[in-house]
Amino acid sequence: MIWGYYATTTQDKVITENNQAGIMSSRYRPGRYSEQEGSVLNFQKWYLNQFGLARAE
Numbered sequence: 001m002i003w004g005y006y007a008t009t010t011q012d013k014v015i016t017e018n019n020q021a022g023i024m025s026s027r028y029r030p031g032r033y034s035e036q037e038g039s040v041l042n043f044q045k046w047y048l049n050q051f052g053l054a055r056a057e
Contacts, residue, residue, distance in 0.1 A: 033041045
């Protein structure tokens with residue numbers, strides 16, 4: 001069990017560090033959500049609406 005935890009944690013660390021490096025790059029430009037990310041978009045809209053920050057689309 002410890003082996004699995006260690007392997008997963010090590011892989012997750014590499015993935016998250018690479019993602020962060022990409023976001024911090026001067027070439028990064030946020031884009032649209034894919035059709036597979038609908039629940040993320042719905043959460044974002046709900047969250048921003050809670051603070052009165054929802055944008056009209």
